[in-house]
Amino acid sequence: MSYVNEIYEKVVAKNPSEPEFHQAIKEVLDSIAVVIEANEEEYRKLGLLERLVEPERLIAFRVPWVDDNGQVQVNKGFRVQFNSAIGPYKGGLRFHPSVNQGILKFLGFEQIFKNSLTGLPIGGGKGGSDFDPKGKSEMEVMRFCQSFMTELYKYIGADQDVPAGDIGVGGREIGYLFGQYKRITGLYEGVLTGKGLTWGGSLVRTQATGYGAIYILDEMLKQNGKELAGKTVLISGSGNVAIYATEKCQQLGAKVVAMNDSNGYIYDPNGIQLDIIKDIKEVRRGRIKEYVEAVPTATYTEGKGIWTIPCNIAVPCATQNEIDLEDAKTLVAGGVMAVVEGSNMPTTLEATEYFQENGILFMPGKAANAGGVATSALEMSQNSQRLSWTFEEVDEMLQNIMVDIYRKTADAAERYDLAGNFVAGANIAGFEKVVDAMMSQGIV
Structure with missing residues (x-):
């Protein structure tokens, strides 16, 4: 064997x-x-390999908190510190009912190679809880975050483990988590990224994952004799990544015609009006179906089906395994020429293989959605230096990082006679750097 x-x-x-x-x-x-x-x-x-696939540390704990009715609730909390060969653990916290140990191990393992590809000194980790912020009051979210950090603080630090946000953990949650960390430790340090701009956050961090996915898409198209301008794009999701992937697509001349959430999808043949989406999702925390109330020419459909819309480019930005083999066949039949993963592992193995077999340009999430963690690492640098860079400075660094990731990915694939296989290229390029560090540091 x-x-x-x-x-x-x-x-x-x-x-x-x-x-x-x-x-x-x-x-x-x-x-x-x-x-x-x-x-x-x-x-x-x-x-x-035995060491590579086993987390260095797996932390699990209970999170008791009190709801607005005075009832004690208990959730599960986790932090997977997977690999620190090239730097302190770095990876998001996810608050969602689907969170369990296995999902966080998958995300933490992916994070090792994603972080390696950025070229920045950060290791791989992930964490979160099965707590659902949806439907909770501000005070309930605050009490939960404070209880969560009361346990987590023992295992994190600016040079040890620096969590960020992920699904269910935005600026509000990061603020409550940071406040509790500071309260307990007495330290004002860069222990979390995604902080508010007035207290240590970085410009572009909000846009970074979505922008980064489109920067690498644009570079992949250019290097393969194609262009983004004028193309029709489907973007799944309607959260932070999807919103800013849509924004960057529009800035570069593409037309995004569909987005979705967990209930259903909207289709706007004239192109998504992003200001309306931002108002629904970022201001009112509403559902995607509200878009058709403001744009009568758009349609809303319950359930899955966003990938049935003909397009040139698909950018899945929602959750894992959202594109299966049947979806892949539908997309190819509908004229897709490129697929870029804006979220973590949104395409099944069978679907990925089908795209590759049919000559579709396919960029995996560990390369395509590395923009978020790259900008988080830039936030760590600013915190360490007590500096704040301009939007233009950070955006330029982000774009350079994503272009460099494309080149590393393409070069690694070519070195092993796998030209055009960006899945293999991204994994090889990320793996080589981590393995070199592990071998240099002895049996640890």
Whole structure:
């Protein structure tokens, strides 16, 4: 049995009932098999893959809090500190009912390679809770965040582990978490990113993941003789990533015609009016269906189906495994030429393979959505230096980082005779840097 298959089988046996984690491990190991086979004897001796797939630390705790009726509620809290070979752990906190240990391990494992690709000194981690901020009052969210940080603070720090936001954790939640950390420790340090601009945050951080995905899309198209201007784009989701991916697409001359949320999708053949989406989602915290009340020419459809709309480019920005094989077939039949993952692993393995087999330009999330964590690392730098850079300075650095990620990804694929396979290229480029650091630091 090959070393890759041996490790995958061990992961499945040791981590039952964690399908997302299994999927992430398989996708990465299969795509870097050419590198592993070339170094198998040394990697086996050092137990390198065994160490790579096992988190350095897995923290689980209960989070008791009191709701507005005086009733005590209890949620689960987690922090997965996966790999610190190239820097302190870095990765978001997710507050959502779907959060469990397996999903966070999948996200933390992906984060290792995503962070490596940025070229910045940050390791991989992830965390969160099964708490759902939706429908909770401001005071309930604050009490939960304070209770969550009362346990988490023991394991994080500016040079140890620097969480950020993710699904369900925006500026409001980061503020409550940071306030409690400062209250407990007496330290005003860059322990969280995504902070408010008046107290240590970075310009562009809000836009970074969405902008970054489109910057790498634009570079991929240019390097393959195509252009973004004039293209029809579908963007799933309507949160932070989707909103700013839409904004950057529009700035670069593309037309985004559809967005969605967990209830259904809107289709506006004239192009999404982003100011209306921002008002619904960022100001009123409403549902996407409210768009058709302001734009009568648009349509709203309950349930899934956004990928049935013909398009040139698809940018999934919602959640994992939202594009399956049937969706991929529908997109290809509808004329898609490029797919860029704005979220973490939104495309199943079967769908990814189908896109690649049909010559679709496909950029995986660990490369395409690295803009958020890259700008988080830039926020860490500003905090360490007690500086605040301009929007233009940070945006230029972000664009340079995303263009560099494309080049690293394309170059790694070409070095192993896999030209155009950006999934393999991203995994190889991220893996090589992490493995070099692990081997240099001994058996730890």
